[in-house]
Amino acid sequence: MAIYKALTIAGSDSGGGAGIQADLKTFQELGVYGMSVITAVTAQNTLGVQGVYPMSTEAIERQLASIGEDLRPDALKTGMLFSGDIIRIVAAAIDKYGWKQIVVDPVMIAKGGASLLQQEAIDAMIHKLLPLADVVTPNIPEAEAISGIRITDLASRQQAAKRIYEFGCKHVLIKGGHDADSEQATDLLYDGFSFKEFTSRRLVTQHTHGTGCTFAAALTSGLAQGRPITASLQLAKSFIHAAISEPLHIGSGHGPTNHWAYQQGVRAAQKDEATRGVR
Numbered sequence: 001m002a003i004y005k006a007l008t009i010a011g012s013d014s015g016g017g018a019g020i021q022a023d024l025k026t027f028q029e030l031g032v033y034g035m036s037v038i039t040a041v042t043a044q045n046t047l048g049v050q051g052v053y054p055m056s057t058e059a060i061e062r063q064l065a066s067i068g069e070d071l072r073p074d075a076l077k078t079g080m081l082f083s084g085d086i087i088r089i090v091a092a093a094i095d096k097y098g099w100k101q102i103v104v105d106p107v108m109i110a111k112g113g114a115s116l117l118q119q120e121a122i123d124a125m126i127h128k129l130l131p132l133a134d135v136v137t138p139n140i141p142e143a144e145a146i147s148g149i150r151i152t153d154l155a156s157r158q159q160a161a162k163r164i165y166e167f168g169c170k171h172v173l174i175k176g177g178h179d180a181d182s183e184q185a186t187d188l189l190y191d192g193f194s195f196k197e198f199t200s201r202r203l204v205t206q207h208t209h210g211t212g213c214t215f216a217a218a219l220t221s222g223l224a225q226g227r228p229i230t231a232s233l234q235l236a237k238s239f240i241h242a243a244i245s246e247p248l249h250i251g252s253g254h255g256p257t258n259h260w261a262y263q264q265g266v267r268a269a270q271k272d273e274a275t276r277g278v279r
């Protein structure tokens with residue numbers, strides 16, 4: 001059996017719902033071997049972010065080299081990168097080791113409002129990391145910050161996707177989680193030629209901590225396993241929809257998504273099919 005390996009370069013979330021923890025849980029559930037480079041430690045729970053502690057550049061470079069010298073990822077994702085210096089180190093490692101299948105989730109602000117990326121780093125994100133990305137997955141506020149375009153409707157979302165594409169990434173996927181007025185959660189993909197929408201019913205819930213991380217990790221898992229980009233995005237959409245639809249109800253604030261839910265659904269469907277076959 002082939003073992004597919006995925007790497008996450010991101011921040012640690014002590015509460016376990018976002019960041020490195022969400023990524024590794026998602027890789028594991030989707031049958032991919034997970035590896036991590038930790039850029040920052042956050043003290044975080046369902047109530048918010050209580051502290052942010054970036055790792056030294058030396059510690060980050062050493063983790064990247066340890067992976068690069070021994071374990072080749074089949075795909076990788078970036079999450080919280082915090083500073084321009086960290087972004088430049090990560091971009092240099094991707095280049096040095098020739099890593100492919102790069103998903104950039106341009107994490108900027110936690111849902112509770114805490115900043116996870118310094119303002120000066122946006123420029124490094126645009127000019128150092130986006131040109132290396134196969135897919136960049138901003139939410140609506142992140143797409144606005146990168147493109148400088150205010151998104152109010154489908155036309156301005158398409159315009160922002162085109163602007164971000166010009167920075168050199170191969171695909172832009174603007175997520176629709178923040179479009180609270182819509183009855184659908186629609187993500188918009190642009191590949192330089194045309195647009196494609198990935199839509200699911202919007203679930204009414206406050207338990208959306210880590211949705212972006214989980215979505216990008218599922219996408220990265222699909223790519224690591226050799227699936228094409230649209231099939232990997234469909235997998236990610238199904239995975240996140242299941243994870244949001246069955247919240248765990250832990251903590252007293254904005255709770256995490258349920259990383260078990262997708263596979264539980266798959267197993268239930270298989271059991272159903274087997275039972276029907278017996279009858």
Ligand SMILES: Nc1ncnc2c1ncn2[C@@H]1O[C@H](COP(=O)(O)OP(=O)(O)O)[C@@H](O)[C@H]1O
Pocket residue numbers: 138139140175176177178185186187200201202203204205208210211212213215237240241244
């Ligand atoms: N309430 C919701 N119901 C269904 N899908 C959602 C909901 N909120 C977010 N999603 C989906 O979860 C994924 C992550 O989106 P989003 O929440 O916008 O990212 P982020 O966590 O980066 O802000 C997207 O596929 C989005 O469509």
Ligand SMILES: Cc1ncc(COP(=O)(O)O)c(N)n1
Pocket residue numbers: 010011012013018019020042044079080107109110111116208209210211212213214
């Ligand atoms: C360490 C870390 N990384 C990323 C997020 C973003 O979370 P979300 O996916 O909910 O936007 C977070 N809250 N903490």
